[in-house]
Amino acid sequence: xxxxxxxxxxxxxxxxxxxxxxxxxxxxxxxxxxxxxxxxxxxxxxxxxxxxxxxxxxxxxxxxxxxxxxxxxxxxxxxxxxxxxxxxxxxxxxxxxxxxxxxxxxxxxxxxxxxxxxxxxxxxxxxxxxxxxxxxxxxxxxxxxxxx
Numbered sequence: 001x002x003x004x005x006x007x008x009x010x011x012x013x014x015x016x017x018x019x020x021x022x023x024x025x026x027x028x029x030x031x032x033x034x035x036x037x038x039x040x041x042x043x044x045x046x047x048x049x050x051x052x053x054x055x056x057x058x059x060x061x062x063x064x065x066x067x068x069x070x071x072x073x074x075x076x077x078x079x080x081x082x083x084x085x086x087x088x089x090x091x092x093x094x095x096x097x098x099x100x101x102x103x104x105x106x107x108x109x110x111x112x113x114x115x116x117x118x119x120x121x122x123x124x125x126x127x128x129x130x131x132x133x134x135x136x137x138x139x140x141x142x143x144x145x146x147x148x
Contacts, residue, residue, distance in 0.1 A: 015055050015057045016057075016122060016125055017123065018051060018054065019061035020061075020120075020122045021047070022044070022047050022048070022051065022062040024119050025043045025044060026065055026068075026115065027112065036080070037073055037076035037077050038073070040069050040073070041069050044062075044070075045066060047062060047066075059141060060137060063141050064130060064134060064137040065115075067133045067136050067137055067140070068111065068133040071133060076104060076108070078100075079104045082100070118130070
């Protein structure tokens with residue numbers, strides 16, 4: 001789920017703090033606006049936009065935090081609107097609904113705890129990557145390539 005890789009330079013202490021904060025930003029948004037999935041994504045987008053001209057290490061981790069939030073956003077939005085249709089329209093809470101919500105809760109808990117772990121490791125100076133989202137981030141940010 002989480003891998004530790006080597007970055008092409010040793011980041012400074014201020015870079016470690018900002019990169020770690022990119023993950024913590026989404027967690028603060030989860031606590032503040034739990035039922036609205038757009039708040040987590042917006043917090044990551046604003047932090048990314050504020051740091052897009054930053055160093056390669058910070059930009060890479062801001063991008064990974066944004067991509068991981070974007071991955072969950074669509075699933076959380078579907079669950080949110082399905083719940084709204086059950087509460088305010090004639091929707092019915094079926095076994096499929098409960099299975100989807102349980103799956104959402106499990107995925108969100110995994111993402112929450114892995115984000116805490118990554119934020120801690122990044123703050124300690126370890127370049128960490130999510131399983132799938134790290135590869136996507138490497139495709140988006142070509143900042144961790146060795147100049148050969």
